[in-house]
Amino acid sequence: MSPTTQAPTIFWFRRDLRLSDNPALVEAATLSAQGVLGLFIIDPSLLATSGSTRAGFLLSTLRSLSASMNEQLVVRTGDPVEVLSALAASTGARVVVATGDYAPAGMARDQRVRGALAALGVELRLVDSPYVVVPGTVRTKAGTPSRVFTPFFRHWLTEPQPPPVPVPEGLRWLSAESSDLAEILPLAATKRPSYFGDLPDGPAPLEIPAGEVAAHSLVAGFASRVAAYDDARNLPGVTGTSRLSPHLRFGSIHPRQVLATLSGATKGHEVFTSEIAWREFYADVLFHNPDSTHVNIQRSLDGLRVDRDAAAVARFQTWARGETGFPLVDAGMRQLLEEGWMHNRVRMVTASFLVKHLHLDWRWGAHWFMWRLVDGDVASNQQGWQWTAGTGTDASPYYRVFNPTLQAERFDPGGDYVRRYVSELASVPAPACLQPGGGSSSESLFAYARPMIDLSNERREALDRLAELRGPGG
Numbered sequence: 001m002s003p004t005t006q007a008p009t010i011f012w013f014r015r016d017l018r019l020s021d022n023p024a025l026v027e028a029a030t031l032s033a034q035g036v037l038g039l040f041i042i043d044p045s046l047l048a049t050s051g052s053t054r055a056g057f058l059l060s061t062l063r064s065l066s067a068s069m070n071e072q073l074v075v076r077t078g079d080p081v082e083v084l085s086a087l088a089a090s091t092g093a094r095v096v097v098a099t100g101d102y103a104p105a106g107m108a109r110d111q112r113v114r115g116a117l118a119a120l121g122v123e124l125r126l127v128d129s130p131y132v133v134v135p136g137t138v139r140t141k142a143g144t145p146s147r148v149f150t151p152f153f154r155h156w157l158t159e160p161q162p163p164p165v166p167v168p169e170g171l172r173w174l175s176a177e178s179s180d181l182a183e184i185l186p187l188a189a190t191k192r193p194s195y196f197g198d199l200p201d202g203p204a205p206l207e208i209p210a211g212e213v214a215a216h217s218l219v220a221g222f223a224s225r226v227a228a229y230d231d232a233r234n235l236p237g238v239t240g241t242s243r244l245s246p247h248l249r250f251g252s253i254h255p256r257q258v259l260a261t262l263s264g265a266t267k268g269h270e271v272f273t274s275e276i277a278w279r280e281f282y283a284d285v286l287f288h289n290p291d292s293t294h295v296n297i298q299r300s301l302d303g304l305r306v307d308r309d310a311a312a313v314a315r316f317q318t319w320a321r322g323e324t325g326f327p328l329v330d331a332g333m334r335q336l337l338e339e340g341w342m343h344n345r346v347r348m349v350t351a352s353f354l355v356k357h358l359h360l361d362w363r364w365g366a367h368w369f370m371w372r373l374v375d376g377d378v379a380s381n382q383q384g385w386q387w388t389a390g391t392g393t394d395a396s397p398y399y400r401v402f403n404p405t406l407q408a409e410r411f412d413p414g415g416d417y418v419r420r421y422v423s424e425l426a427s428v429p430a431p432a433c434l435q436p437g438g439g440s441s442s443e444s445l446f447a448y449a450r451p452m453i454d455l456s457n458e459r460r461e462a463l464d465r466l467a468e469l470r471g472p473g474g
């Protein structure tokens with residue numbers, strides 16, 4: 001299709017920091033004969049609650065994106081309403097194109113931007129989404145949203161899944177005055193809740209290389225391992241998963257591209273596709289339940305007693321520092337501190353421990369994860385927490401409590417994962433290194449934390465609190 005106007009089109013990069021398989025970018029290129037102004041807006045209000053590791057990954061991703069645009073990425077800092085209004089006025093652009101954002105804050109922002117631009121006679125055009133299937137699309141036969149993953153997945157598989165599109169040919173980037181991308185870092189992680197106390201803020205070194213090329217190399221490397229994914233994905237001590245989550249978070253690769261490269265008929269391929277679909281399910285759940293970022297989906301659990309006093313804050317910080325005395329929990333929390341990433345199995349175990357054994361509010365734990373995670377994503381994180389806490393849609397029932405010691409024995413039987421992150425246990429063999437306090441091993445007894453709680457007492461306490469909420473016969 002030939003370009004239609006002489007005015008430049010503004011392409012607003014958000015969660016699609018790539019050039020290939022970017023249908024919104026194709027649309028922008030189609031619209032303007034003069035060229036496309038590729039813009040990224042540093043929004044201080046979003047960065048304030050973003051941890052420094054994720055901000056660092058964003059910065060590296062943007063640097064890589066700009067390099068692939070001959071350094072023509074235009075960067076502005078401020079409220080998107082003001083930035084876009086000013087840029088449209090100064091360039092004469094009539095259309096701003098972006099990939100749709102389906103998270104509550106993004107949708108509210110886009111509504112404000114759309115209104116402000118419309119008043120100037122400028123259109124905000126949203127195309128595609130960060131998902132294979134746009135959130136809100138999948139419906140049951142009765143036409144209602146799916147509250148449960150399995151039917152969602154079945155319907156999701158039947159939705160059209162268009163093949164990836166190439167980089168638009170002859171794309172001409174327009175230049176404009178630009179701020180420095182490095183402005184991102186000082187704006188990140190400035191708004192911390194008081195219960196974080198003096199927990200560390202600093203960025204973890206980026207273990208996962210950023211940018212579009214790096215994302216494709218990760219997929220290529222994972223292609224030889226995906227057939228074994230079904231078994232390996234639950235073992236935190238081995239590299240059994242793709243590590244694509246930060247790339248999917250920032251859109252340096254689209255899940256369409258991942259699935260197109262990793263198609264295959266093994267059980268591993270099938271399970272991997274279903275994990276990608278979990279990401280889509282959670283985006284769909286959030287789309288239909290926008291307040292589930294902070295409100296229980298199961299409102300019947302609203303009255304469940306959680307602790308919030310000074311002792312609760314101290315317990316929270318012991319958990320966050322990885323000093324609980326439960327090796328798998330501590331290994332996970334230290335991996336989060338050191339790398340800004342944590343294995344999925346261990347995310348479930350550490351989250352369950354906070355809610356069911358420490359009787360703390362899942363929102364505190366979710367906030368800490370969002371603060372530290374390089375892949376922190378409001379849909380997957382808040383719904384992952386609600387699932388573990390038993391408050392979400394299609395959640396693990398509240399009375400199901402992960403035992404961190406049994407989980408360690410089952411999924412890290414040789415203790416490789418625990419020993420890698422809990423240095424006090426580095427020379428303690430399994431199974432002792434998997435036991436509370438490092439077992440009875442004399443080497444570990446003094447250096448490693450004593451278990452902060454008795455698992456069976458606190459499990460009983462969690463179930464008592466549930467019974468108290470349900471009332472007699474509940």
Ligand SMILES: Cc1cc2nc3c(=O)[nH]c(=O)nc-3n(C[C@H](O)[C@H](O)[C@H](O)COP(=O)(O)OP(=O)(O)OC[C@H]3O[C@@H](n4cnc5c(N)ncnc54)[C@H](O)[C@@H]3O)c2cc1C
Binds near residue numbers: 233
């Ligand atoms: C309490 C809790 C919090 C979580 N917070 C986040 C978060 O903030 N951001 C995030 O991307 N994921 C989150 N997850 C999901 C999951 O842990 C990560 O997506 C996964 O560990 C990322 O590693 P990977 O890319 O190697 O995954 P792989 O196993 O290789 O999976 C491939 C992709 O599928 C998606 N995926 C896999 N498992 C899940 C899942 N259970 N839920 C949703 N998507 C999934 C991810 O996009 C992942 O990158 C959370 C899970 C829990 C239990």
